[in-house]
Amino acid sequence: MTTADTAVGTPEPESADEQVVHILWMNGGLGCDGDSVALTAATQPSIEDIMLGALPGLPRVEVHWPLIDFESGPETGADTFIEWWHKADRGELDPFVLVVEGSIPNEAIKTEGYWCGFGNDPATGQPMTTSEWLDRLAPKALVVLAVGTCATYGGIHAMAGNPTGAMGVPDYLGWEWRSKAGIPIVCVPGCPTHPDNLSETILYLLFQAAGQSPMIPLDEALRPKWLFGATVHEGCDRAGYYEQGEFATDYGSSKCLVKLGCWGPVVKCNVPKRGWINGVGGCPNVGGICIACTMPGFPDKFMPFMDEPPGAKVSAAATTAYGTVIRALRGFTKRTADEEPKWRHKGNSLTSGYKSNW
Ligand code: SF4
Ligand code: SF4
The missing domain is CATH 3.40.50.700 (NADH:ubiquinone oxidoreductase-like, 20kDa subunit)
Known part of the structure; x- marks a missing residue:
């Protein structure tokens, strides 16, 4: 035209x-x-x-x-x-x-x-x-x-x-x-x-x-x-769940989809970061496993779809163990971060740690 x-x-x-x-x-x-x-x-x-x-x-x-x-x-x-x-x-x-x-x-x-x-x-x-x-x-x-x-x-x-x-x-x-x-x-x-x-x-x-x-x-x-410089995983909204070892076991969960067959950790694609249309969507963000459609080996090297990818068992097991520790530490951090700093209180002295040098 x-x-x-x-x-x-x-x-x-x-x-x-x-x-x-x-x-x-x-x-x-x-x-x-x-x-x-x-x-x-x-x-x-x-x-x-x-x-x-x-x-x-x-x-x-x-x-x-x-x-x-x-x-x-x-x-x-x-x-x-x-x-x-x-x-x-x-x-x-x-x-x-x-x-x-x-x-x-x-x-x-x-x-x-x-x-x-x-x-x-x-x-x-x-x-x-x-x-x-x-x-x-x-x-x-x-x-x-x-x-x-x-x-x-x-x-x-x-x-x-x-x-x-x-x-x-x-x-x-x-x-x-x-x-x-x-x-x-x-x-x-x-x-x-x-x-x-x-x-x-x-x-x-x-x-x-x-x-x-x-x-x-x-x-x-x-x-x-x-x-195409970054992986799906690096831009995925669910990456925090992966890191904490929290995995979906059925569709409808907001947790990481790797055990449902997501290939995101090894796939180069910016869709989750960019969103599909006008910034909205992006396969795993909205519940779809990444089937690696941007990769030269697609589809053969990533089939059967919806099976746990090789390596996911090992990495998910490691992440689960590591994630348990991380979750415990984060729980502590979350609790303390939810509180105001201790120096914010009434009293006769300044406890914020300020030191005058003049
Ligand atoms: S859903 Fe896929 S891309 Fe997202 S965090 Fe889990 S493994 Fe990574
Ligand atoms: S399925 Fe395709 S478009 Fe969707 S995140 Fe994976 S590589 Fe990107």
């Missing part, structure tokens, strides 16, 4: 002196479009703020996103949505950010057909696979942004026993892959991704495209460091 003109029709040529960054949003992979849906809930910033140029210093942005694009439609139909992809393929769209949602199946194992794709190849009239689009567009993109755990690491489609050979974008392009601007693949995982984590990363990349921010800092799994 263009910010200047949302009318249905053929793309207008851009004026030579106007810096426009296009965002091509490809959700032809294996996925549920949950990350697109999540982005509509972003508030810090909202996608509307980005698209409508409400943030100072941003380049003009044109988003070609099936979820909301008024130009959306079939090739050679009433509109020309897919033409933006063909323009990018022909090298007529520069610069553009390529957003990939959904995992990439291995088409090499599907010689009798294809797993997923979108649009047709004008040269042959045949459907274009998602992996072919990635082959064609990734070398021309300013940056490739993989959103959601399917696109980043393969997700549910890539779990053991899957028939498609699905994988994440870094598996497909290579973990050391760099865009023509020298930028690594940027991964914002989550099932779905956190709305503000995604909008904030888009914002960062746009500022980087405008030359106003340094290279985006990424961790070893290509996640933005400032968003």
